[in-house]
Amino acid sequence: EISAPWTFHNLQELRHSASLANKVFLQRDYSDGTTCRFQTKFPSELESRIERPLFEDTVKRLNIYYAEAEKMGGQSYLEGCLACATAYLIFLCMETRYEKVLKKIGRYIQEQNEKIYAPRGLLITDPIERGMRVVSLQLLLLLCVCVCERETDKEKHKDR
Amino acid sequence: MSAVMIARKVRKWEKLPGKNSFCCDGRVMMARQKGVFYLTVFLIVGTCSLFFAFECPYLATHLSPAIPVFAIVLFLFVMAMLLRTSFSDPGVLPRALPEEATFIEMEIEAANGNVPAGQRPPPRIRNVQINGQIVKLKYCHTCKIFRPPRASHCSICDNCVDRFDHHCPWVGNCVGKRNYRYFYLFTLSLSLLTIYIFTFAIVHVVMRSVDSGFVKTLQETPGTVLEVLVCFFTLWSVVGLTGFHSYLISLNQTTNEDIKGSWSGKNRLQNPYSHKNIVKNCCEVLCGPAYPSVLDRRGLTQDDLPVPASTAAQSNPVPQTTKTTAPLIPNEHTPDDAKSSIADSAISHAEKGSPSPKKEKPPTPAKVPPLASPETDVEASIIIAKEKAL
Secondary structure (H helix, E strand, O other): OOOOOOOOOOHHHHHHHHHHOOEEEEOEOOOOOOOOOEOOOOOHHHOOOOOHHHHHHHHHHHHHHHHHHOOOOHHHHHHHHHHHHOOOHHHHOOOOHHHHHHHHHHHHHHHHHHHHHHHHOEEEEOHHHHOOOOEEEEEOOHHHHHHHHHHHHHHHHHHO | OOOOOOOOOOEHHHHOOOOEEEEHHHOEEEEOOOHHHHHHHHHHHHHHHHHHHHHHHHHHHHOOOHHHHHHHHHHHHHHHHHHHHHHOOOOEEOOOOHHHHHHHHHHHHHHHOOOOOOOOOOOOEEEEEEOOEEEEEEEEOOOOEEOOOOOEEEOOOOEEEOOOOEEEOOOOEEEOOOOHHHHHHHHHHHHHHHHHHHHHHHHHHHHHHHHHOHHHHHHHOOHHHHHHHHHHHHHHHHHHHHHHHHHHHHHOOOHHHHHHOOOOOHHHOOOOOOOOOHHHHHHHHHHOOOOOOOOOOOOEOHHHOOOOHHHHHHOOOOOOOOOOOHHHOOOOOOOHHHHHHHHHHHHHOOOOOOOOOOOOOOOOOOOOOOOOOHHHHHHHHHHHHHHHHO
């Protein structure tokens, strides 16, 4: 007995729509300049899959992390001056603040995928893998639909 | 069912498109033409060697030993900055993967509507508002992306570079967001070094001529003539360049924007990136965060992820319900062909392949539904690999 956390109505219809648009891309928001921010506009393709507040929370959290990484303040100036004084050799042994925040972002995305997105059949790709240009959300539908279809087929065969 | 074995590790830099050359297994990234860079290194090292050989012994004893010490420190700083500029990733933007490229194409077509046959479609431009000003983002046909603001495509390196300044043959690399401050510090320190050597070479000649006479001095230290000549000609270019870049930094502009006259003031276009404050602009450019490279040069390509077809079948029975990564693991009862198709498409996919059409082997029995698309198998194979690791 398969109990999936999602419902699907017509297999053919879903397969067709998934094959056409199984990835959604969130573009960068340049209204504040070239600092890394992503648009929080809720894409229509996700309407049936995830609640808007959850999605917006994730994107806003990502934007906060990126703002923290790129923040121009006392700490970044200190890091810059110290690095310059050592002819930037210190970066050979020390991790920059940006790299630390990127690791944090990677862990956050993984956690979000495990807890929220994968159960809803979605998968977020870390923007760093796409050159920080887009956050890509993959609609995981086809494979599990196929898996479930296989199961029902097998059961039908067993019954015969 | 075939067990897949990869003998050689293939790192991502080997598959990167563009005309860069890589050294030290992807740690060093430069342009292809390096001849002028070698000339730069030769000139700097050569002139400094002459200085240390001819001037320093005399100056150390007759004036102060601090003079050669400071020269050494300055020389090492110049070389460090030069190598840092030349060897680092200037801020190359990776090309769009086929799915992203298709998505953008669809968006463009939707925006343009129906173009009657025979007419040229309108240029691909996206308007964004930055700090209250409309900036046009152009579409790059090579990289298949809309270039972020301030990015430009370098035709020599065949890459889109973020905050593209210029391609510098003297350092053998593009100058962009990631290495601009090293480039500036290189020109600044080189100016100082040139002025320093020039000054002390003259001082040395004057001091020695007082003792021995001018002609005899030149005979004793022939290197001095060469140094003075090199420094004289270098001074004008490097000091001028440093001054020019200081001006650009104070206005938060790039050489590219300056040449194109993007913010020259015509059409009331002003630089939306400038903080309108010289100190703030300088701080942002020189003391801003150290941006990481988005090109994962030393990562292993997908071809190398160990996803043998046989073990994929023997993994845990598919938990189809509550386990979060469940949907991607094939049911252990699925026929062999489904598994081999997963393995095949995972292995044949290259992460940053050029946008040439990939011919994936389709799973043979018609009953087995094909996986969504070759590109999605990247994530699929990563999840499968992670799941196996758990």
